[in-house]
Amino acid sequence: MDPPLDLAFAALADATRRGIIDRLGRGHASITSLADTFQMTLTGMKKHIQVLERAGLVVTQKVGRVRTCGLGKRGLEAEAEWIETHRKLFEARFEALDDIISEIEQERSNDSAS
């Protein structure tokens, strides 16, 4: 189990939330301005920010009536490492499923022939 990876990948599984990370990569923004940018209600934006915050990808701080959002200090190191390791697994798989299936079918036809 790795709850941080679970939370981060779930947070990234939404185009708006990925867009928010894009936007915050160019500088901090208030929730109100993010709601404007992504043309959604303040309530909808707050929910997205909460998901990103729980995953540690975004931090927020309230100064007076304005809640300002920025990229979290956590970064995407663990996710990058997981993806990179497994990207190589996909590359290294030396046979397509079709080949295995052909093998099984070949074995079967040998069995029934014997």
Next chain:
Amino acid sequence: MDPPLDLAFAALADATRRGIIDRLGRGHASITSLADTFQMTLTGMKKHIQVLERAGLVVTQKVGRVRTCGLGKRGLEAEAEWIETHRKLFEARFEALDDIISEIEQERSNDSAS
């Protein structure tokens, strides 16, 4: 919108599904043997495999009564690219949120002093 990224990140947001990718990276396996390995019901494993299949990360083929699973041909290229680009954004953010907050507070105290 990028539905393939949505589906892939959602598929990766679960420790068992990440474990299945690990396991299939070492070779093909039947759904029954995967259910054994991960100590879950056949129905539970079928659901996980469906999520991975929809994301293109796993392919399955039924030969006789056995459904064999393997890594999909899609790979994790798009996810690796997204994570890598944005990992750099996190690294490049040249100021902590605290700094911005201090700045805002500074501006405010200047305003109220003027």
